[in-house]
Amino acid sequence: MIKRNGHWLMVALTGLVAAVARVPVAHAAWTLNLTPGVDAVSRDIYGLHMLMFWWCVGIAVVVFGFIIYSLVRFRHSKGAVADTQLLHNTRVEIVWTLLPALILVSMAVPAARVLVEAEDTSGSQLEIRVTGYQWRWVYQYVGTNVTLISSLDRDSDQARQLDSGIDPFSVPNYLLNVDHPLVVPAGVKVRVLITGGDVIHSWWLPAFGIKKDAIPGYINEAWFAVDPDKLGTYRGQCAELCGRDHGFMPIVVQVVSQQDFQQWLKAQEAAMPPGSAPLTPEVGQPPLPTYAPPSPTTAPSPTT
Amino acid sequence: MAHSEHAATAHEEHDDHDHKPKGLWRWVSTTNHKDIGTLYLIFSCTMFFVAGSFAMLIRAELFKPGLQFLDPALFNTFTTMHGLVMIFGAIMPGFVGLANWMIPMQVGAPDMALPRMNNFSFWILPFAFTLLIGSIFVPGGGMAGGWTLYPPLSIQTGDALPMAIFSIHLMGASSIMGAINIIVTIMNMRAPGMSLLRMPLFVWTWLITAFLLIAVMPVLAGAVTMLLTDHFFGTSFFNAAGGGDPVMFQHIFWFFGHPEVYIMILPGFGIVSEIIPTFSRKPLFGYDAMVYATASIAFLSFIVWAHHMFTVGLPLASELFFMLSTMLIAIPTGVKVFNWSATLYRGSISYDPPMLWALAFLFLFSIGGFSGLMLAIAPADFQYQDTYFVVAHFHYVLVSGALFSIMGAVYYWLPKWTGHMYNMKLAKWHFWLSAIFFNVLFFPQHFLGLAGMPRRIPDYATQFADWNMVSSLGGFAFGASQLLFPYIIWQCVRGGEKATDRVWEGARGLEWELPSPAPYHTWAEAPAMATLDHGAPVHETHG
Numbered sequence: 001m002i003k004r005n006g007h008w009l010m011v012a013l014t015g016l017v018a019a020v021a022r023v024p025v026a027h028a029a030w031t032l033n034l035t036p037g038v039d040a041v042s043r044d045i046y047g048l049h050m051l052m053f054w055w056c057v058g059i060a061v062v063v064f065g066f067i068i069y070s071l072v073r074f075r076h077s078k079g080a081v082a083d084t085q086l087l088h089n090t091r092v093e094i095v096w097t098l099l100p101a102l103i104l105v106s107m108a109v110p111a112a113r114v115l116v117e118a119e120d121t122s123g124s125q126l127e128i129r130v131t132g133y134q135w136r137w138v139y140q141y142v143g144t145n146v147t148l149i150s151s152l153d154r155d156s157d158q159a160r161q162l163d164s165g166i167d168p169f170s171v172p173n174y175l176l177n178v179d180h181p182l183v184v185p186a187g188v189k190v191r192v193l194i195t196g197g198d199v200i201h202s203w204w205l206p207a208f209g210i211k212k213d214a215i216p217g218y219i220n221e222a223w224f225a226v227d228p229d230k231l232g233t234y235r236g237q238c239a240e241l242c243g244r245d246h247g248f249m250p251i252v253v254q255v256v257s258q259q260d261f262q263q264w265l266k267a268q269e270a271a272m273p274p275g276s277a278p279l280t281p282e283v284g285q286p287p288l289p290t291y292a293p294p295s296p297t298t299a300p301s302p303t304t
Numbered sequence: 305m306a307h308s309e310h311a312a313t314a315h316e317e318h319d320d321h322d323h324k325p326k327g328l329w330r331w332v333s334t335t336n337h338k339d340i341g342t343l344y345l346i347f348s349c350t351m352f353f354v355a356g357s358f359a360m361l362i363r364a365e366l367f368k369p370g371l372q373f374l375d376p377a378l379f380n381t382f383t384t385m386h387g388l389v390m391i392f393g394a395i396m397p398g399f400v401g402l403a404n405w406m407i408p409m410q411v412g413a414p415d416m417a418l419p420r421m422n423n424f425s426f427w428i429l430p431f432a433f434t435l436l437i438g439s440i441f442v443p444g445g446g447m448a449g450g451w452t453l454y455p456p457l458s459i460q461t462g463d464a465l466p467m468a469i470f471s472i473h474l475m476g477a478s479s480i481m482g483a484i485n486i487i488v489t490i491m492n493m494r495a496p497g498m499s500l501l502r503m504p505l506f507v508w509t510w511l512i513t514a515f516l517l518i519a520v521m522p523v524l525a526g527a528v529t530m531l532l533t534d535h536f537f538g539t540s541f542f543n544a545a546g547g548g549d550p551v552m553f554q555h556i557f558w559f560f561g562h563p564e565v566y567i568m569i570l571p572g573f574g575i576v577s578e579i580i581p582t583f584s585r586k587p588l589f590g591y592d593a594m595v596y597a598t599a600s601i602a603f604l605s606f607i608v609w610a611h612h613m614f615t616v617g618l619p620l621a622s623e624l625f626f627m628l629s630t631m632l633i634a635i636p637t638g639v640k641v642f643n644w645s646a647t648l649y650r651g652s653i654s655y656d657p658p659m660l661w662a663l664a665f666l667f668l669f670s671i672g673g674f675s676g677l678m679l680a681i682a683p684a685d686f687q688y689q690d691t692y693f694v695v696a697h698f699h700y701v702l703v704s705g706a707l708f709s710i711m712g713a714v715y716y717w718l719p720k721w722t723g724h725m726y727n728m729k730l731a732k733w734h735f736w737l738s739a740i741f742f743n744v745l746f747f748p749q750h751f752l753g754l755a756g757m758p759r760r761i762p763d764y765a766t767q768f769a770d771w772n773m774v775s776s777l778g779g780f781a782f783g784a785s786q787l788l789f790p791y792i793i794w795q796c797v798r799g800g801e802k803a804t805d806r807v808w809e810g811a812r813g814l815e816w817e818l819p820s821p822a823p824y825h826t827w828a829e830a831p832a833m834a835t836l837d838h839g840a841p842v843h844e845t846h847g
Contacts, residue, residue, distance in 0.1 A: 029767040031755035034687055041683075048684045056674035063645060064667065070648040071663070074584075082586040082810075083650040093593055096642045097635060104631045107681065112624055114683040119620045160371060160763055168369035169766050175369075176765045194617075199457040200550060202615060202690060206756045211686045213616045215551060216456060217544025220617035239615075239690040239758045241450045243457055244377040247761030 035206050038230035038255070041223075042209030044114045052107065059103075118209070121221045124191035128182070129279065132194075132201025132214035132238065135245035139182045142193070145276040146268040152248045153177040160248060176235040181252035185261035187228035194220045202240035205251055211239055226255045324824065332427070335419035336824060337404045338721075343426050344401030345714070349790060351393030351433065352707075356783055358386040363745075363779035366772050371763050379762035380448035381440060387451030388468075391568065392475045393433050395702065398710045399571040400425075400482045403510050406717060407486060409815040409822060410504045412495025412831040417488040425481035432474035439464035439471070450760060452561070453528065455542040455553050459535050466536070469528045476521040483514035483521075490514075495814070495830040501592065504813050508595050509574030512602045516563045516570075519606075524560040527553060551616050558609035566605045568702060569669075570598060572709030573640060576662045578813070579716050580644050583659035584651030585810035590643040597636035597643075604633050614685045623682045630680040634673070641670055656808065657731040661712030664704060664739045672700030675750065690760075693753025699746045711738070711789070718793065719807045723821030724800030730792050737785035744778025 036046040074080040127142035136151040152160075156175050159166035168174040184190055194203050196214040204211040208224040236251040256264065324330050324339075334340060361382050365374045374382070404422065408415055416422045440446035444462015447453070458465065490511045494503070503511075530541040530553070540546025542553045573594075581588045588594065610618060610626040618626070644666055653659070675697040679685050688694055711734075719725050748771040753759075757768045764772065803820040818826050 029770050030751075031767065032751045034754045035756070045683050045687055048681055049678065049687065052678045052681055052684060056677065060670070060674065063641065063670065067645050067648060067663075067666065070645065070651070071653060074648065074651050074653050076585065076652045076654040080652040082584060082652040084586050086589065086646070086650055087587055088590045088593065089646075092646075093590055093639070097639060100635050100638045104634060107677075108628055108631060111627060111681045111683060115623055115627070116620065118683050118686070119623070162371045162375060164370065166370075168763075169769075174766050175763060199460070200454060204690075204758070206687060209683075209686060211615045211689055215544075215616065217548075217550065218617060236756070237758050237761075241380065241454075241457065241690075241760040243448070243460065244375075244380065246380070247376065247758070247763055 037207045037209050038232075038234065039208055039224045039226050041114070041118045042207060044117065045209045048111055048114055051110065055103065055107065118222075121191045121223045124189045124223055126185065126188055126190045127193060128184070128190060129193045129195070130182075130203050130214065131197050132203065132242065132249075133197045134199060134243050135238075135249040137178075137182075137201075137203070137238075137249060137251060138197070140279045141265065141268075142279050144265065144269055145272045145278045146265060147272070147276075147279075148180045148182065150178045150180045150182065150252070152250060153179055157248070173235065175248065176237070176250045176252070178250055178252045181233065181254045183254045183256060183261060183264055184226070185258040186226045186231055186255050188258060189223060189225040192222045192224070194222065199242050200240050201238050201242045201249070203236075203251060204239040205234055205236035205253060207234040207236075208253075213240055228257075231255050231257060333423070335415070335423050337408050337416045337419070337422065338822065338824065340416075340419075340422050340426050341401045341403075341405030342721075344397045344404055344429075347426070347429055348394050348398035348401055348710075351389050351397070353786070354437065355386050355389035355394055356786065358382045358389070359779065360783050362386065363776040365762055366764070367776040368773060369764055369766050369769050374762060376762045377445055377448055380450075380760065381446035383760055384447045384450050385437070385440065388436060388447070389433070390702075391451065391564070392472075393429075393436075395568050395706045395710070396475075396479065397429060399510075399513070399568075399706075400479075402506075402571070402575070402710065402713050402717075403482075403486055405721065406815060407489055407507055407510060408493070409818060409826055410507050410813055411490060411493060411498060412814050412827045413489060413493035414825060414828050416485050417493055418485045421481050422485050425478045425485065428474050428478040432471045432478065435467050435474070436471035439467035442467065452554075452557060453531065454557075455531060455534065455550055458531060459542075466532060469532050472528050473525055476525045479517050479521050483517035486510055486514040487518075495827070501595065504574075505577035505588065505591070505594060506571065506574035509570040509572075509577075509598055512598050513567050513570045516567050516602055516605065520560040520563045520567075523556060524564075527556040527560065530556075551613075554613050554616060555610065558612045559606070561612065562609040563602070563605040565698075565701070566601060568706045570602065572665065572669075572706050573598060575709040575713045575716070576644065576665050579658045579662040579712055580647050580666075582716070582808050582810045582812070583656060583662075584648050584653050586647060586651040587812070588643070589646035589649075590639075593639055594643055597639040600636040601633060604629065604636070608633065611680060611682075611685070614682045615689045627680060627682040631677065634677050634680075637673055641666065641673070652810075654809075656715075657726075657728065657735055658712045658716035658808075660732065660735045660739075661708050661715060664735070665708045665712065668700055668704030668708070668739075668742070672697055672705060675700065688753060690758055691753035692749040692757045692759055695759045696746050696749035696753060699749070703746070704742060708738075711735075714789075714793070716808075717815070718796055719803035720815060720818070720820050720822055722796050722800075723803055723819075724796050725803050725807075726792050726796035726800060730788060730795075734785060734788040734792060737788070738782060741778045741782035741785060745775055745782050746778075748772075748775045748778075 034046055034049050036043050129140040129142055131138040136149060139148040139150060155171045156177055158164060159168050159171045160175060194212045194214045195218060196216040198216065201214040202211055203214055210222045210224060212220045212222045232255055234253045234255065238246055238249045325333060331339060331343060361374065362379065365372060365379055404416065442463040444464060446464045447461055447468045449458035449461065490507055533539040534541055534543055540548035542548050542550045544550060577588055577594060608626060608630045610622060611630040614623060675693065679688050679694065679697060715731055752768055752771050755768065757764055805818065805820050806816045807820060814831055817831060
């Protein structure tokens with residue numbers, strides 16, 4: 001009987017989900033949790049997140065359990081009589097001050113370790129300068145003349161216009177696709193130098209565990225080293241309100257093998273307009289790239 | 305007891321001589337704390353619905369992917385105005401209204417210490433908000449850079465910028481005057497024998513809040529004035545190209561902003577600390593610890609501001625400091641939650657509407673506290689910052705924290721104000737609809753944030769569609785449920801079962817010694833201390 005009821009409930013729930021979502025259940029978008037990501041730091045962050053989550057669940061079970069027990073057990077309607085002499089209890093109060101402090105220490109230690117790791121940008125093998133503009137990203141490979149201007153792709157841009165009549169579900173990677181994605185090699189420590197060209201933006205790639213603000217006048221640093229076996233395309237978005245089209249400047253990163261990356265970079269260098277100066281590694285020396293000319297680059301072939 | 309009867313008679317006599325002007329002029333010229341409290345509460349409720357309708361428009365646009373109703377710039381204006389109006393127009397005046405009504409009655413004072421300034425601090429607000437809301441309609445559109453007003457983006461605003469900044473100045477002046485009034489009243493006008501550690505918790509939390517207000521509102525005023533001069537007078541405080549520093553604004557803003565979020569929650573702590581003992585029929589557990597915990601939270605609020613800025617590229621040492629100081633807040637906050645729980649333990653609990661709101665506060669604010677603890681972990685915050693996880697977090701703290709406590713307070717003290725009981729059945733409907741749909745509205749936003757949806761975007765990738773639709777449905781239902789609130793109050797003002805003086809069986813404190821409805825002038829003569837029994841340790845014998 002119980003089993004049949006359970007089955008009925010499942011069918012009803014599935015039906016409800018499908019009805020509400022208006023899309024096939026296979027769409028599988030009811031995501032609940034953070035992505036573990038594809039590099040060491042993002043996985044450590046995920047570990048911290050889960051550690052915190054389970055601590056919170058544990059504390060909630062104990063505290064809420066105690067509250068619910070009291071709420072049920074000491075109901076006036078069931079004739080409960082209040083113990084008006086229960087005003088304080090020094091021993092208990094010391095325990096519930098010190099015990100949380102100890103728990104906090106047990107959280108702070110791994111958190112500090114991951115923080116130190118995430119902020120250590122030393123020893124990188126490739127540097128990329130990221131500049132946020134209203135409303136696109138510009139990527140420059142330091143030491144080369146390769147500059148990519150990365151804007152929302154045409155299909156998303158058409159569909160996202162007010163009353164466009166285009167169903168967003170019909171656009172692949174709606175609002176998460178760009179014309180020129182950033183291309184990076186796997187297995188290499190990449191340092192990203194992040195700045196803003198007009199207002200503050202924020203470069204966020206969940207799979208890499210990176211979110212750094214792109215601030216005019218500042219060059220912020222972050223790093224990632226994607227696992228060699230995690231080739232693929234990763235997507236993120238600007239995470240700091242930067243004006244009208246803040247929601248329409250996605251970040252797309254293609255992770256390719258080191259060999260493919262070198263080939264791609266050479267091809268890009270050759271394709272840049274003659275006379276374009278390489279960006280030198282000295283931070284602060286090259287002028288900020290000025291946005292305006294249309295992208296001179298060719299899109300990397302999707303097969304790389 | 306004989307003394308208090310005597311006092312009550314004195315009030316009735318005084319009532320006969322109460323010569324308030326009639327009609328509209330009464331409200332414009334009033335210096336009576338109850339009238340001004342009422343004005344604040346009506347204003348707060350109005351702004352709650354204005355800012356709430358902005359939220360409904362936001363949720364309507366986010367109901368499904370694609371842009372259906374709002375241009376992105378207008379969407380940004382609505383998110384900005386929703387934040388500014390809710391914070392400065394609904395929550396803060398709501399608490400000030402409650403303070404005006406209750407603090408003199410709770411400390412045994414005849415009125416606020418500075419009644420004319422009290423009138424002035426209220427009447428600034430309608431002008432401030434006319435200016436702020438009017439700024440939506442000027443050329444260049446309304447403020448669209450978020451309630452945090454970060455430059456350089458906020459400097460790009462058109463004519464709305466000076467209007468919004470002047471309106472923030474006005475609100476600041478109003479808040480500072482209100483805070484001064486509250487401090488002076490509490491410090492100087494308590495009934496004889498009411499030592500600081502015998503004050504009701506609502507009075508305590510407001511005293512601390514008022515100091516926070518005086519400390520930080522001038523900081524906000526300074527920050528927005530610098531925005532103004534950057535825009536109009538050629539300064540470069542926040543302009544990197546002119547040698548300024550955009551991040552400095554964030555430091556100044558959050559030095560105001562973090563105490564500000566406690567300004568919006570500490571009086572709520574006070575309210576819950578009044579309601580839970582009343583409906584548990586048992587004094588508050590650990591009164592002294594509650595006071596010290598509140599003071600610790602207020603102190604900590606000044607040294608944690610940069611946890612709003614973990615992604616701006618702070619030095620490692622700063623990130624570590626602000627992570628650890630932020631985590632410390634969990635200790636006094638935990639003490640408060642444990643004390644409320646222990647107050648319930650071995651009580652005699654009944655579930656009237658104020659208690660329901662206080663209990664929802666206890667559970668849901670704690671959930672906001674948990675997500676707050678997660679957000680304190682700097683590396684994890686790199687993933688949470690500026691996502692819907694943060695939106696969910698602060699709505700758990702500010703809606704089920706600040707707003708629910710205000711709702712609870714109104715349902716708690718309304719019979720004292722009007723002399724009538726309200727419609728209990730309808731009030732319970734209001735509670736349950738709010739509590740359920742609040743969770744339908746905001747709980748899925750945790751999932752959205754973790755799945756990667758940034759905040760402040762008018763349109764989103766299709767994988768966020770499902771939870772957004774759930775959230776919007778919850779939002780519409782939550783919004784519609786709130787319409788019950790003014791209706792229930794209106795009914796209660798018009799009539800209803802006569803309320804007793806004590807109203808709630810377990811109610812303790814000076815306000816319950818007064819008749820219901822509370823006469824226009826109360827405590828013209830200081831009350832006797834025998835009536836002071838609100839859970840504070842009783843050191844003195846009955847006078």
